[in-house]
Structure formats: structure tokens, C-alpha cells
Amino acid sequence: MRRATVLGALVAAGALSIAVSAQQQPPAPSAAAIGVQKIADNLYVMTGGGGNSAVFVATDGVTVVDTKNPGWGQPLLEKIRTVTDKPVVRIINTHTHFDHVSGNVEFPGTVDVVTHENTKKNIEANNPVFGLQTEVGPSIFSQNQGRNAPKRTFADKMTIGRGADQIDLYYFGPAHTSGDAWVVFPALRVMHGGDAFHTKDLPIMDRNNGGSGVQFPRTLMAVYDNVKGIDMIINGHHPTTTTPADLRTQAEFVGDFVQFAQAAKRAGKSVEDVVTEWKTPAKYAGYANPNPARVRANAQVVFDETR
DSSP states (O other): OHHHHHHHHHHHHHHHHHHHHHHHSOOOSOGGGOEEEEEETTEEEEESSSSOEEEEEETTEEEEEOOOSTTOHHHHHHHHTTTOOSOEEEEEOSSSOHHHHGGGGGSOTTOEEEEEHHHHHHHHHTOOOTTSSOOOOTTHHHHTTTTTOOOEEESSEEEESOGGGOEEEEOOOOSSSSOOOEEEETTTTEEEOGGGGOSSSOOOOOGGGTOOTTTHHHHHHHHHHHOOSOOEEEOSSOSSOBOHHHHHHHHHHHHHHHHHHHHHHHTTOOHHHHHHHOOOOTTSTTOOOOOHHHHHHHHHHHHHHOO
């Protein structure tokens, strides 16, 4: 009886383990797996399947900001059709990473694709993401004969449309990558920050694609100081929107980490010392202690940039 009881317990534990493992697997690409948050009558945030996508419905058609992971472009298109019957005429990619650009290839080949000039270069270079345990990159374009790779680029600022349809694109320097675009819908007082402000946590400092630890907080503060008339920020992965005040807090948080890592290096300490000693300051309410692997990667970037 005891052996049967133990065996039953083991089987149950095994079944529970399999169930938990299954629950932790990412969902398969489907429109049903994409969430929708209505920001305004003509602006939506679509979550799941990669980075948060903004869907802006204008007079001339739909602009989509970021198109998610490989295989999620068609489900995103299907989800867009549930909120508007207008065609997608434009994609804006905030940066080069695969979870924000890979869906491009599943959109019609007629769409205009706009990025910062450095993002176009990063996509063409096809470097892996530093600080992320994956080799997946923007090679999705080369595999699809360049379909919906960047077609237009900007350097510091670009304005698309006017009046209620206006979209302003800004660049303030390297942070997450060397090509982070800040996408503003001025009539709605909303900005999409991509992964330069991904969520309330330590960001990836992707030096393989031009990102910088030392420049990161300066870039965030430049956005805070120079982009006015914004009430709401759509983040790269945060489940809800944030505010300009949150952006300033994120700049201070990243800045505190950079200063901590720089002080450690100047004191003769190692990257592993930073991993062991860095704790999220208590003043940052709602910020968790970061993953050690993220701390390690970011500390290495800061060490390499600090003389």
C-alpha cells in the first residue's frame, strides 16, 4: 500500500511538473494570443508575441509600430482587422531586435518601412543580441529576400503626416541599441519608447548593435527634457502604459546602476563583484532585483566603456 501511495505521489508530481512546464511555454502564434488595449479611438496597443505593437489608424491607413517575433506578423494583421478595416500602409520599427521587426515579412510588400538610419545598418549587419541568450537576429529579412526591410530612414527627426494624423520620430543617441527611435503621436499626447524604456527594470545594453551603458541614462534624460506635450508612454514590454515621470525615474535608475558599476571598476573590483553587490535601491518602488545574468552583461558593458 505504501509503495502504491508513493508511486501515486510521484506520478502526480510528474504530471504537475509537466503541466507547469506546459504553462510556461510561450503560446503559439495566433490572433487570439494577442491582447488589445485601446488608448484612443484611433490608437491601440497590441501585446503578446514579442514587443508591444502600437496600431495608429489615420486617414491614409494604419501605421504599425513594431511587428513582434517570427511567425507573429500574420496574427498581428488579423488582430488589426478586428479594430479597423483600413489597410496597413506603414511600419515603424523602433530598433533592430527580432522581437520587434520579424513580423515585417508577413505584411504586404507595399508597406512603407521606416527606421532610424542606424537600425537599418544594424539589420543589415545581423549581429546577435548582446545580453540575451539567443542567436536569433534580423536575418529574417535575408531569408525572405529583403521583404519589408527598412525603406526610409531618418537621422535626428522625421515628421510623417500632419494634424490629427501626424507622427513625429526622434533620435537622442545610443541606449538599448544605436538606433532607438522614439515615436510620438502628438495629437494624442502619446509616445512609443520601444525597448529604450522596455519596462521598470534594468534594460539590455546591446553593445553588439551599438547600445551603450554610459550613454543610456543620458539618452533617457534627453528624451524627458526635449519631448514635450506627452502624457502617456507605450513601453517595449511593460504590460501597461507609463508616464514621463516614470521615464525620468527609469533614467535615474539606470544611471545609479552605471555609477555603481563604474565605482566598482575604479575600486579594482570585478564584474562578479557587481553581480554579488548590486541591489535595487529601495527608493525605486516596484522595481525588482534584476536577474544576475542581466547585471553581469550590463556591468561588463559599463566596465568596457569606463577608463
